[in-house]
Amino acid sequence: MDLSAINPVLLIASLMVAATPILLAGIGELVTERAGVLNLGVEGMMITGAICGFAAAVITGSPLLGFVAAALGGAMLSLLFAFLTQYALANQVASGLALTLFGLGLSALLGQGYVGIKPPATPRIDIPFLTDLPVVGRILFGHDLMVYFGIALVAAVWAFLRYSRAGLILRAVGESHDAAHALGYKVRRVRVLAIMFGGACAGLGGAYVSLIRVPQWTEGMTAGAGWIALALVVFASWKPWRVLLGAYLFGGVTVLQLNLQAAGLAIPVEYLSMSPYLITILVLVIMSADKSRAPAALGRIFHAAQ
Amino acid sequence: MLRLEKRRQPSRGWAWATPLLAVLATLVFGGLLFAALGKDPLVALQTIFYDPLLGEHAFFYRPQLLVKAAPLILIATGLSLGFRAGIWNIGAEGQYIIGAICGAGCGLAFYPMEGWFIFPLMVICGALGGFLWAMIPALLKVRFGTNEILVSLMLVYVAEQLLASVSLGLLKNPQGFGFPGSRNLQQYDSAHNAEIFAGTGMHWGVATALIAVIFGYILLNRHLLGFHIRLTGEAPRAARFAGVIPARLVVFCLGVGGALAGLAGLFEVSGPAGQVSIDFNAGYGFTAIIVAFLGRLHPVGILLAGLLMALTYIGGEIAQSTLGLPAAAIQVFQGMLLFFLLAVDVLTNYRLRFGGRVKA
Secondary structure, eight states: OOGGGOOHHHHHHHHHHHHHHHHHHHHHHHHHHHTTOOOTTHHHHHHHHHHHHHHHHHHHSOHHHHHHHHHHHHHHHHHHHHIIIIISOOOHHHHHHHHHHHHHHHHHHHGGGGTTOOOOOOOBOOOTTGGGSSSHHHHHSSOBHHHHHHHHHHHHHHHHHHHOHHHHHHHHHHHOHHHHHHTTOOHHHHHHHHHHHHHHHHHHHHHHIIIIISOSOOTTTTTTHHHHHHHHHHHTTTOHHHHHHHHHHHHHHHHHHHHHHHHTOSSOHHHHHTHHHHHHHHHHHHHTTOOTTSOTTTTOOOOOOO | OOEEEEOSSOOHHHHHHHHHHHHHHHHHHHHHHHHHTTSOHHHHHHHHHTHHHHSTTHHHHHHHHHHHHHHHHHHHHHHHHHHHTTOOOOOHHHHHHHHHHHHHHHHHHHTTOOOTTHHHHHHHHHHHHHHHHHHHHHHHHHHHOOOHHHHHHHHHHHHHHHHHHHHHTTTOOTTSTTOSSOOOGGGSGGGOOOEEETTTTEEHHHHHHHHHHHHHHHHHHHOHHHHHHHHHHHOHHHHHHTTOOHHHHHHHHHHHHHHHHHHHHHHHHHTTSOSOOTTOOOSHHHHHHHHHHHTTTOHHHHHHHHHHHHHHHHHHHHHHHHTOOOHHHHHHHHHHHHHHHHHHTHHHHEEEEOSSOOOO
């Protein structure tokens, strides 16, 4: 084993890349859950976004259009969930599972012609002087645009929930849909929009996996990242900045175990590969002691009786 | 304008009609999907639903129907208990894998000894493996209030890695010329889950699935525990007043679900699959979720739904080879079924009303 082969600077830099998919999906799901909707379909929306973005980027040759298509794809799929839970009043857990199963099938179907193709490369932002700085340069600068977009999105969601009127309404809907309804807010409309935002973010996260992190298309390539994103929201106690912290923590674990695999640690590869999932469970156990932060109306069905 | 009005009582008629309606809608939209893929929709539907049952080669496919339906029914019956009580075990796939590993491992430990007691012992080990794997989310939920959905699902990925690990290491066939995967249990008489009646597809897993359905029916309809399960799902507060201890119910539902999934894995690995290999699991644990809902979480319904879903698997394979229909299309088809099911289910509990608002 050669631990010196692991370069801490590169480790942190690649950690930010590894964290971005779950960060994007997680912050989207956070908004959905703050509106009182538990969407377990993140994995399905991510994988659909992954193939939509991949296909669009290959066809148009533009990664940017790929990400736009991924967001649209994720949002479209989430509309199915919105219809089921908000209009057909179906159970949210079951509907979310349905969304994941359907999304996995749909993406495999859409992705048939795209196996083994390389997507167009996403340019890194290269600021001539800053990127060349010794340690900080590689960590802070020289990433692709989506890494910064993810961080900016966290800040935007935080500000939206905390300072804007619309954010206040969204939180009210999530805490007590009956009270919000009595005040005249459109509970359904708010929730559908929140679900779509979550879908779009999950789509972006998926596309980040297929366009930048891997980059290629294989069936089921998100490999549970959507579920980790769901766990991330619990870990974050439904607070935006903690999603960022949690995503970097999980990203760190993932990158570290990959590096240890490469360095030839005496632990079998399979045990290293299961470590992110085990750590997710561990974190869930630690965080689940504090239930007070969950939106009060999370997962409850809203039906406005006249 | 269209609106929904809550029924005082769930409609019994619609409870039976909604699964049929969902299947019908899926057939229509599935046909459209197949047409969009450039296949003749009627031929595709005939290949999937008619040929395996009554077509030219049906004698070959009919036994397959039982083989494929058995694990689905076994797992779905277990899951339905939890789903009824609002306990969401969605990690059946992992429990299925661990059941297979434990059961096969037990059998292989005796190799090459022959004995009547080996297979029953494997069955016990399989059930125990699935049970213990399900106990992880159960005990974490009871002790720490951890979300069982996420934990049971994370454990699927852990189980998949364990499966890869044992098929490359611990259980690898020493005479397998270095290929991953265990010894073939079909060639080891004492451990082989052989057909009870040759040529019918009726192996011990099928028999166990039928027993599980009967057991599930009696439990839910004739036993106090079953009543408590239903009560907890429909009115958790009332259940607490009725003296239900939620923690015990969580352990029971997850435990039974895990044990049945583990059994399904053991019967599969010792019968149709034959060996522990890296890609031994075929997603039964997830499809069983659809089966459970399609059967309206009712044991008899699950029996029928399991057979229907098995039919789509077999028909899908035929369509794949004869029509070139992609495997993923069948997956989409199955997903669609669950969607329609959830969408039309609203009719059971609500009445559709046309026109303006009624004064309160």
